[in-house]
Amino acid sequence: MFYIPEVLMNDVLLKLPVKSLLRFRSVKKSWRDLIDNPDFIKMHMDRSMKMGSSTVEVIHRCNLNKFYSMHLDLSGNPIRDPEELPHPFGYRYDHDKSVVYTGEYEIHLVGSCNGLVCFVDSAHRIILWNLATRKYFELQHLDMELPRFIDLDLTYYFNYGFGYDGATDDYKVIRFINSYNNKSDCFLVELYSLKSKSWKRFEDLVSTTRSDHYGILVGGSLHWLMYETKWDDDESPIVAFDLTKEEFNLVPCLHLPGKIASMNLGTFQGCLCLFCHYHEAGGELWVMKDYGIKESWTKVYTNNRTSVRYMRAIDHSILEVNKTRLLWYNSLQENCLKKIKICCATKGCLEACVHYESLVGIDLMGL
Template sequence: MQSLPFEIIKDILSRLPVKSLMRFRCVSKDWRYLIHDPFFISQHLNRSSEKNPGLCLADGRFFTIILDGSSTATRVDIPFQGLVDRVEILGSCNGLLCLFVAERLSDWYRHINPIYLWNPARREYRKLPDAPFSSPRIWGISTTVLGFGYDSINNEYKVVRIIYFCERGMDRLIPKSDVRVYSLASVKWKKLGNAPFEIRDTSSKAVLNGFIHWMATRKIKSQMLELIVSFDVRNEVFREIHLPNGVGGECSNFVAVLGGCLSLIECIHGSYVEIWVMKDYGVNGSWTKQFTIELCSYGYGGSIKKLPIEILKSGEILIEKNSQKLVLYNPESKGERDLGIHGLPDQFSLFIFMESLVPLSVGSTYEEHQ
């Protein structure tokens, strides 16, 4: 090793798993400095993103991670496991997970629970300070929405929290919302006001180009309009993206990032799933119907639910089937095959995940893969 130029050593190390790199910090001061260097962290993140995506599955208490090429799911215990009764993933970005935690199971239905950020690869976590929320005439909280994303210009990770609640009026209940954003760099919550729409998803699975996306509805005159809402992590403002012409109504729609593009998954109940892709981000006219996946009936009027997760480099589509199984779908042959992963939970929610060296310590600097 001493005869190798340091640039070659650095290139080799940037291709290794995080677990190995965390051990290699003990090799020498030079290696330790390198592995903590912001440029190296960014380079390692770039290398990780070149592989097929990893996955993080959660079943309410335990987490399972599947990395590229692995046929075995690895269970990972959160470091504060003994302190909580239920944990849900509500965001994933650059190897960091945003968790909604109930320290007691009875707290889960209060909709205001502690929020944690966790890097499973580095075994680091941080509990965010409680975000203030109060209303003198509050009647009840209906739901809490969380989003987690990254501002690459200012090098900041942020969490946005939206609480939907009702206040008592003179003769009726008045629906309202409370929007706040937390910056990992400033270590503070900031109030942004109200949201003029109702977000349907409680989590954020579609994070792209510094924007967090959710499905939402907004009342215009006397009609409810279904749309995609994006949150600009850098400028901390909401924007609206209209659905493709003819999409909406009785269908179940989901927003995702597939093949590096903002995508809309339109589920026609009992029949098929259509995947729309926004070829040019932010341009409504660039929506293109790219795939149609047929559903299979399993009797009693029901059908197997298939939710596309990602388009792999092979062209196959990774699909979550009934929250119980992972399969690969071939758009050309219209056939599917079991991914053959051992150790999956019986039921799970799923997020795209990749290992990273991104730290959670205050004052650390790092860069995001673009």
């Protein structure tokens, strides 16, 4: 029988895609133990991220509860038709093999990190899901007494963020709870650790923070825009939560002349970026090339179209525009933007993220 040295076999397996590794887990127990080993999973993920890929996978929402996965080549062309995702919130296959959602709530895409995708529904159920392995985990509800400032007769605003803490090798979900009516600065923050499978609660850490996007992960911190902060204030409108230190801080932001109608955060080639939409017309995309350094904010794109009132960079080469369509750019020149063919998105419902396959969470529940 032909013998392959263990070191060589490990090296070969590290180079294989996730779907092949999932099949090879059934070959023999030693392979299964290796592929399921946390060190192997991390090495495989790090190698995949470093080597890159000839394709980009994008997860997007097309209406209140339907999600699709699509693969694009490095020019933004679809490799195959978008595939509807049978997400773990409840579904069944119809007679024509389409996916039918069996729940009653609106579902949102919080974000994707190292192969895990975070979803939340309007009943505040939170699920972490690995699309490649079809494994998922639903976070248990936080069973703690509500603080005294919470008034159950008021309407509350929730916001979320999801990211990876490299210092502790842990995945964390953060949730803000604040009232639309409560003018007090009292504000609730809850943090979930996947490693400990437990919640912790912070109170009065920052003043009111609202945003129309979920936390943007850059450099081990999640980022939001503070809704009430005026553009002319000395205080930066960008607040960051350090996932390792578990503390908030302000990120220095640029100040621009002109009347700004709205701002949106995103990521561009691993950097924090900000799209500013002006009342007059169009907008500008700025990138913080050296994280934390105010002077490193650099304008990389100007859009003069009056119809573009919202834009968010979704890493790689993808822009989400007006929450209805996705555009691909090879360079940040207006005439190089190319529309990505996606399933029709209901107005205001489009949410999208770039997703990378991994073996993370292989010990979670199966779908």
